[in-house]
Amino acid sequence: MEQMIALSKLRHSDSNVRKSGRTDIPQLAGDIEARGLLQNLCVTALKKPRGHYAVFAGGRRLEALQLLAAEGRIDKDMEVSCKVLEGDDATLSEASLAENFQRVNMTPTDECRAFQHFIGEGCDLDAVAKRFGVTRRFVEGRLRLAGLADPVFEALAEGRITLDMAKAYATTGDQAKQTRVFEQYGNYSYTTPDQVRRAIAGDALKATDPIAQLVGEDAYVAAGGTIERELFSENGDRWSDPEIAQGLAAAIMEAEAKRLGEEQGLAWVRPVASAHIYNATDGLYRVNLPKQPMSEAEEARADAIQTRMEEIGDELDSGELDDEAGSALEAEYDKLEDEWNELQRRPTILPDDLKGQIGTFLTLASDGKMVLETTYFSETPMRDPGDDRGTSGSTGATGKAPPPEKIAPGGKPLSARLSDELAMQRRDILAAALLADPALALDYALFAMIDGNRGYERYGTTMKAARPNDPVIGKDCEPTPARIAIEQARDALDTAWTEAGCGFRRSRACIPI
Numbered sequence: 001m002e003q004m005i006a007l008s009k010l011r012h013s014d015s016n017v018r019k020s021g022r023t024d025i026p027q028l029a030g031d032i033e034a035r036g037l038l039q040n041l042c043v044t045a046l047k048k049p050r051g052h053y054a055v056f057a058g059g060r061r062l063e064a065l066q067l068l069a070a071e072g073r074i075d076k077d078m079e080v081s082c083k084v085l086e087g088d089d090a091t092l093s094e095a096s097l098a099e100n101f102q103r104v105n106m107t108p109t110d111e112c113r114a115f116q117h118f119i120g121e122g123c124d125l126d127a128v129a130k131r132f133g134v135t136r137r138f139v140e141g142r143l144r145l146a147g148l149a150d151p152v153f154e155a156l157a158e159g160r161i162t163l164d165m166a167k168a169y170a171t172t173g174d175q176a177k178q179t180r181v182f183e184q185y186g187n188y189s190y191t192t193p194d195q196v197r198r199a200i201a202g203d204a205l206k207a208t209d210p211i212a213q214l215v216g217e218d219a220y221v222a223a224g225g226t227i228e229r230e231l232f233s234e235n236g237d238r239w240s241d242p243e244i245a246q247g248l249a250a251a252i253m254e255a256e257a258k259r260l261g262e263e264q265g266l267a268w269v270r271p272v273a274s275a276h277i278y279n280a281t282d283g284l285y286r287v288n289l290p291k292q293p294m295s296e297a298e299e300a301r302a303d304a305i306q307t308r309m310e311e312i313g314d315e316l317d318s319g320e321l322d323d324e325a326g327s328a329l330e331a332e333y334d335k336l337e338d339e340w341n342e343l344q345r346r347p348t349i350l351p352d353d354l355k356g357q358i359g360t361f362l363t364l365a366s367d368g369k370m371v372l373e374t375t376y377f378s379e380t381p382m383r384d385p386g387d388d389r390g391t392s393g394s395t396g397a398t399g400k401a402p403p404p405e406k407i408a409p410g411g412k413p414l415s416a417r418l419s420d421e422l423a424m425q426r427r428d429i430l431a432a433a434l435l436a437d438p439a440l441a442l443d444y445a446l447f448a449m450i451d452g453n454r455g456y457e458r459y460g461t462t463m464k465a466a467r468p469n470d471p472v473i474g475k476d477c478e479p480t481p482a483r484i485a486i487e488q489a490r491d492a493l494d495t496a497w498t499e500a501g502c503g504f505r506r507s508r509a510c511i512p513i
Helices: 025-035 059-070 089-101 108-120 125-132 136-146 150-157 163-169 175-185 193-201 210-215 217-222 242-264 296-318 323-344 416-436 438-451 472-476 481-491 503-510
Strands: 002-006 010-012 041-045 053-057 079-084 268-271 285-287 358-364 370-372 376-378
Touching (some): 108 125, 150 175, 210 217, 242 370, 296 323, 416 438
Parallel strands (some): 010 053, 041 079
Antiparallel strands (some): 358 376
């Protein structure tokens, strides 16, 4: 039977089968406050205390009512419509299960239509959000979905596409574009929301793109650019007119490059709207500048560091130290090594007589800031400064001749990019040869480890090998037969041993004892 019961006399029942999913209580409380309780609570009478009832179906509604009472938004003794049932725990749990299992939530398209209805009745976004107990952003998102092209909206209503897929189509308000992309991707089950977003976005810029950060939203909009606000992602809005942003960025970078070139007296400074210059160095020749020599004080400090590191190595090799003393010496050694390495990083010297013949690049960092590169190039071959042989027709730019592997047939130096590409190919051919000859591979591995051990570490193993220092452009090169052979060999390897958490376990897994 149905009965009105004071809220203060209701409590949760252990027979309620819903044990989770109660994170949206504030939202439900807002809905109840706006429209009242639309569904009875199912309760059973408690033996103690008499006159009180346990709620075995409707626990979320009870929590929402209690939240409203705790915040003073309703009376704590407000009468609540309840349906009173009697039975043992098994019967009540079965009723709770049926009540939860048979519930059907509103679909996203139903929510879209409901929000549209109230907006059409004159309600604003905040009023609709309060009426349904949701956030303003949630309402905005559903209204954006309501603006989907008819084929996409119908597919969402019929369950042929997911809500995430619909949100991907809604990243643009252009229904014609939505329809074109839907006709292209909508009939394939393996299509992902990311694919749809990429197709929708095309060449649009994210607000987080370096070019967008350099230009700034105000300048972009003032130049006639449009922005589509992103409601379904935190990755930034989309700029629909990338050519406007790119033109503004080019003007900014060209002006700054001209200013820096004149300020430093360089022959040229070229702007590159990227953090890398590898694709911009074709036809140029890298200029190797001399390093600034150490001062007497720096040389003395370097010698002292080297002497102390050798002393520490001898003490550690003696085996007479306890763990605490050994750890202290290792820490001191590491600190000295860092200081010694820092002393070896000498800044380059840019001679005045070279400035008018060389140039560099102005790049764009990921945060939208312009960065002047410290690597210099020339448009014609030059010898390194310091070489007394000179170059015919040069104006004081002298230096060492390029190594043989950097000279093309006929004596012309290779461009920086071509030199890097050839270096990668030589490395790949060597690796492919080692794959085919285990004995040669072992010999080469031993040589690489021992030859690389020419530092000051004199404790622990004396064998080590560093990772290959490949040019960054290696990832951009076309695949060669050597590279294909290497990749096939790598794919065939058993790499399960690399998943072990520590070096000892990895060694045991790699080389079973």
